Amino acid sequence: MAKVKAIRGMNDILPEQTPVWQYLENTVKAVLSEYGYNEVRMPIVEQTELFKRSIGEVTDIVEKEMYTFEDRNGESLTLRPEGTASCVRLGEEHGLLFNQTQRLWYTGPMFRYEKPQKGRYRQFHQIGVETFGMASADIDAEVIMLSARLWKKLGLLDAVTLQLNSLGSNEARAEYRAALVEYLEARKDQLDEDSLRRLESNPLRILDSKDSSTQALLDDAPVLSDYLDDDSRAHFSDLREMLDAAGVKYEINPRLVRGLDYYCKTVFEWVTDKLGAQGTVCAGGRYDGLVKQLGGRPTPAVGFAMGVERLILLLETLDVIPEGVRQPFDLYLAAEHKGLQNQVISLAEHLRDAVPGLRVRVHCAGLKNIGAKARQTGAPLIALVKQADEGLVATLWQGEEPRFDIAQADLDTVIKAVWNA
Template sequence: MGQKIQAVKGMNDLLPVEQKDFKLTAAFWQAFEDTVTRWARSYGYNQIRTPIVEQTGLFVRSIGEETDVVGKEMYTFADSNDSLSLSLRPEGTASCLRAVVEHNLLYNGPQKLWYMGPMFRRERPQKGRYRQFHQVGAEALGFEGPDIDAEIVAMSADLWNELGIRDHLVLEINSLGNREERAAHRAALVAYLGSHQDKLDEDSKRRLHTNPLRVLDSKNPDLQEICNKAPHLTEYLGEASRTHYAGFKAMLDGLGIAYVENPRLVRGLDYYNQTVFEWTTDKLGAQATVCGGGRYDGLIEELGGKPAPSIGFAMGVERLLLLVRDYGSLAYQAAPDVYAMHQGEGAALQAMKHAQTLRAAGFDVLQHAGSQSLKAQMKKADASGARFALIVAQNELSDGTVTLKDLQGTHGQTTLDAALLTSTLQQWKNA
């Protein structure tokens, strides 16, 4: 017997049943995808699908060469001819905008797009954080005012309501201003942190001159006092940025969406400006952020397109579904409606015909395969979780009848004309 080959650490199989270390099932996941598809459509967003492999330069240019994502976490490799560096996508926005620019999607006006799929980062796996993970993201491209900022936050809030987890999430917001304002704040921040360099940890010292905003996001408890007293970016905002931020907050207030202003909220990618936000929870341990996003008005131009204001967000699906599983609600059906059984010569074919008729009427039917006693088949019907059992016996073929049994309800068992099978099951199911 050959040695078993296991999945790569931090890359999970999605099975019909819960696993010991990964308790999300394929049926639960599918129900979430169906919910997301309806939700995105209700806001007028169209789906876009991009390759999971892109040129490495896309992420270096968009995310930032000095970020941890590009510097330490990407899966990067050379193409077979060694002339092109490729990377598995670590996030969805850059790929989405690359496609927008390449195919000139903004030619006829603004676009609202959404995506869903796997992303990859080489980091230490833990609850809610994996090396292959999945994101749902939305991008509103070509919209300038704070109204779209508020809409995209309201859009995410609606999803939390639908999933039953709104009470377990807190909205944090901030403004990063424009490029010039961030540059002025960066200079003040570097000077301030430099005066405390002897107290910084190694990560913060590394980030001091490459990505100093990320120092403010440090989870090191020894640095919290230093970070709390650091210059706030909001102190460097000009009139236009302050007006945009005030308009955004006013709309959130008008929509009844509660928020907390967090001056240390900076997000981890270089392309953000103006509005940034995160939805956080205290129910998932260290992995507090479930969804985050903000404006990236200069990114389309950076990727070779004409300048266009843009905003978007992404949510981690695994992290979100762990929250939904434990605290929310998501209706889904893993079991079939009907388990179709047969006994005797010719009964298997007739049961299969009835199963096809029921599927055409909208029922999920699991067809028993093989020849076993009715007692053994009934055990499998019970184990399947099906609500109803359809029994086709050889002695019923001549008179055109079938037997139905309600495995979970009060309808009992009855033999009826096969022509009444579909209507009877519909009545039973809706009763």
């Protein structure tokens, strides 16, 4: 009988990989805590209507990429393709949004049916940050500065570039959309196949086309900044002043539009040239109309999402994962002789109590070649327990050489000193 395998594009995360995931997640949590953000957790399945109304029915995500199915009651459900709409639904359903300010974050898997490739998967993981109830540019600046602080802590700041743009109000964007369509309609014969399709459904997405001939055609196209309303211009100017004052470097990218219908005013991306085609590691912006679009009262909002797989790929590519992150334990504890396993297990419990935070793995697989097996684990500390005339004694190893013999009564004191050093 053939073995059942994982679905293509939905990957297992193995024991040697999870420590890096935990390192990234813990670093993100620490930074978010410094800024006073609160975690929320949403279900991975939502009503399909939520994403049709938020993302837009004539987008690639809704038309081609969502995992949608009917449950036993005939209700259309969808595995979430992104987190913002779910977070808005959560906030509105539980009364967290109207006349309130919220700083929220979440993490978990998202699902899109795409051709799997390096850095792009059908089940992928995101960490999202969403803020509500704050209309001024200072909260835009805060979420960008928050992400910049994260890159600094991860050792990625020199490998990523912040790109900024303003989409203006819905009215200004609609006026620009009409001008862009008029320009491109007159040159339809020069557009690539994908841009021709987008011309009917989502023409702003043509601005980030990867086709070189289309990009050349856009050199003379109308520019979004020429259509911005006064309020959006002032908002964008305030944001740039705050980033300048904080020393956050950025580039203005007039073709940056983001792929979802609900964005307005500020949009931004952190991009890298270290990962080939999949160069965006974090993206977001302002979406002041989405809460109303989903049935709530008008509520200003801004946020971003970062791709966990791409960030881990970047950490590994740049080799900036701290030494010791992949080490799952600090001390390997084993008995050298038969009849000592009860004492060894009790000793392990004692050490966990005596040295808070110490990660102890007890050898439980027989006594053949115990010393060699212990060293093969790569444990930074190894304690081999044996029976001596004066009672239980542990030989402490650090690296490939034995350090010294220690009486059981003194083992916790010695390990604490070595571990802290």
